[in-house]
Amino acid sequence: MTSEDSNNSNISKHKLKTTITKVEPDKIITRGYNQEELIENLSFAEMIYLILRGKLPKKEEGEILNHILVSFCDHGVTPPSTQTARIIASSGSPLNNAVGGGLLSFGYHHAGAIEKVMVLFQNAIKSLYISGDSELDDPQITDKALDIVYAGLSRGQKIPGFGHRYHKRDPRARKLVDLVIDKGHLGPHTKLAISIEHLLIEKKGIYLNVDGINGAILSDLGFNPKFGLGLFMIGRLPGLIAHSYEETMDDEEFRRFCDIDDINYEGFENITFKK
Amino acid sequence: MTSEDSNNSNISKHKLKTTITKVEPDKIITRGYNQEELIENLSFAEMIYLILRGKLPKKEEGEILNHILVSFCDHGVTPPSTQTARIIASSGSPLNNAVGGGLLSFGYHHAGAIEKVMVLFQNAIKSLYISGDSELDDPQITDKALDIVYAGLSRGQKIPGFGHRYHKRDPRARKLVDLVIDKGHLGPHTKLAISIEHLLIEKKGIYLNVDGINGAILSDLGFNPKFGLGLFMIGRLPGLIAHSYEETMDDEEFRRFCDIDDINYEGFENITFKK
């Protein structure tokens, strides 16, 4: 691969294959449905399910995805994505720069957990099916939970989706567990998450966080882990827009995470210049 | 202003004022409401209204905002934001780069119309209130529509929100007009949009487009024009994610809008190098 690596791969090809939206004069068909019908009949959460999955959700699936999206809405001014959006907004750049810049800060330390959770839980549950037992019973899941917790503890590794630096017990996670139980939608991945939580509470006083429970529920809904970050971004975008707007309503000055008088300079013993 | 203009404005200040979300141990309050209550009770469209406006919508306001968000979902592979997202995705960059990059292409020629529409319609309707007549009747709005259309035609200017390069009659606009009428939510800005459309059909065969009708309905819902682009981005983000994902599922090669054999070189008569 080189930095221009695009030069002649299949040079004459322009054709692009898509299954998402077909545009014809006065007609727009998305995932096989006429957009007029979608505009009239779908909730925004159902529309998101349809465009990402290529099929309509069942009514309860749409409701559960709606709860998940709302749970991602905002966590105040301190996450890096929110700080980034506010700083860019404060510099006088357009709104799409502020929120686009905010999305760029989703990295290894921020918003990466959902996908990790989904991979961990889906591999664990798949291994149970592989073991020939399609009818899932709790003992099997409890055993798997034990394996995961002991593997983590023995290696001294954090298990993604559990524990929150600021909250002892993430209030969003608790509420989401209650909602899937009330709606009779407790799937194997969520059962696994709850079993792991029981063990971690007992051993370390650590609880499920919003990413852990949402990664489990999204797995029960059948989402590919690659959509974990995407769904988080959809849920968080309105919050980033609200913060960017609030910032522009603020006084002229720039935001800064650090002022002149907060800086420790190192290695500035004065060197005299000679070439 | 200089390029470092941030240096000492109010140096010692770190305090940030926010009205959006308050975070306390095991408690997250957004716009005054406990997030557990929001997760349980709000549709995603209502959550978006709450976080942007700072108050809960009426039931019908949430439903109308939901129709608007769905109507923005996707318009196929050709818009610049979608092309940008697909090219970045095809280069092997993470999903947040692809969609973040896509948002950067909302500029003067792309997605800028909604805000222009909202400013035009809100100024027009405000001038009627200002004229002392708070009880809006159609004649007043029809006159205003005539002013706008004649001002536009006389200057040979396009009126933002009308006409679509690809669709003769944008199917989304027609559906949204029907929905607000059915729900008895025809406000003054939408009445104005419809009056302008009547004149433009007659004179030029031009119809309302999705930005024109949504700018009108969002104005009737009381949104500041500055949220026009934000709401479009919220509605379109799921589509950008679907396209980025579809691209990564595709063969290895890069997307290109142009291949070696599509390029016309100019000014390449060989110059011999001398310094």
Added chain:
Amino acid sequence: MTSEDSNNSNISKHKLKTTITKVEPDKIITRGYNQEELIENLSFAEMIYLILRGKLPKKEEGEILNHILVSFCDHGVTPPSTQTARIIASSGSPLNNAVGGGLLSFGYHHAGAIEKVMVLFQNAIKSLYISGDSELDDPQITDKALDIVYAGLSRGQKIPGFGHRYHKRDPRARKLVDLVIDKGHLGPHTKLAISIEHLLIEKKGIYLNVDGINGAILSDLGFNPKFGLGLFMIGRLPGLIAHSYEETMDDEEFRRFCDIDDINYEGFENITFKK
């Protein structure tokens, strides 16, 4: 214009015209020159001049552009672009996200001054040529400087390119003035900048800043104002990379411009939820 405005404009057209670089098997020609010759013979500053202007600079023009680029290198951690890059880097995102995000914060309040300066000075000097006097003499420029200063003072407007919130006398500006004088490259735009500075020192104790002098020198070099921001970005990118790298070498934690205990919450008297 609509948000999808790209659909059928000139549908069948793929051809792209370019005058920048022609790629042939084992041969790359940029602005008419074989890249092997450019690699061997040009300074990076001369290469930048060539690719932006389409022609080689004179030796002294390349040297002056080199001074300008070095003068943009860095201004510490407080500019919004640097804060943005460091926050994104601290989130574990890749280096190109950090610096790409940093560039997004060049807006009205940050790095916008250079282009404004170039427009102001180029219009002023053009008006002198227009006045039929191609042989520029100082009295003419001094009169123009007086016009600009009095216009600014009478409207209470800042004149772009003068004054720095942190520095009384921007050390970079002083050095750049000395260098163009020493090299006998004092052109009409720089003469104008210096005349304006004399008046502003006298009346308000305000001096040229780095953007003001560079906007003037770039105008004397014949650059279009549209390249003002571009040249600033080229000069500043190495600094953004150095800061992003320093950030990743730092402890794990996120940067924040604001901590939980810095926040003033407003409007959080507890509202009880009812729908």
Added chain:
Amino acid sequence: MTSEDSNNSNISKHKLKTTITKVEPDKIITRGYNQEELIENLSFAEMIYLILRGKLPKKEEGEILNHILVSFCDHGVTPPSTQTARIIASSGSPLNNAVGGGLLSFGYHHAGAIEKVMVLFQNAIKSLYISGDSELDDPQITDKALDIVYAGLSRGQKIPGFGHRYHKRDPRARKLVDLVIDKGHLGPHTKLAISIEHLLIEKKGIYLNVDGINGAILSDLGFNPKFGLGLFMIGRLPGLIAHSYEETMDDEEFRRFCDIDDINYEGFENITFKK
């Protein structure tokens, strides 16, 4: 880790430690040197070396870095970063959006090779030192080259830095080899690259590409692989700016990599909507 993972890590800390630039009233010190001295005395390539490495380069080191930066300048319109920049520029977004967006497309398939090359070569050469032989002689390097080539061939893996999809023999690589030899700057990493090239030419007719040779030379200059992408971005930014500017000088229409008539729709047999 959670998506808000930033909340209370070290809450009260604002202090930031930096070794890059110290700002005082009327004084700016970068890497220990007064910026006035740097503006007067350094080439832009030397400035880049200083700010990234924290020390001044030797004269020849600055010259070699200059050749490398020029060699990255541009490769025409087809690389994803250039396509992205041109599409965003064509949408009417500001220049910083176009080039910032372009940087976001540096991913696994694009511009990732330089760092891979630097890691491969630096590990290989380090292992020779480790083997106790600090005095490097060619036989040792030739053996290491054989190991790398056979390891690659046996696993059927491409060796990063060799081969170009468009060029049989990348003209930039050949020129850079000649220049380091002429200047007597052939270091162990470049010797290794050349030894590998000899073997690959013989076995597969594959030559060094621009990333391979630059990764080797940068390693001989002592750069950390983490700067590989950064130096490529610095070298390529002027090209991205030139392309973005050329695009805005072009006709109004959007760029597209794909038109309506290039699209193959799949799965659009008309489904009738029922919920």
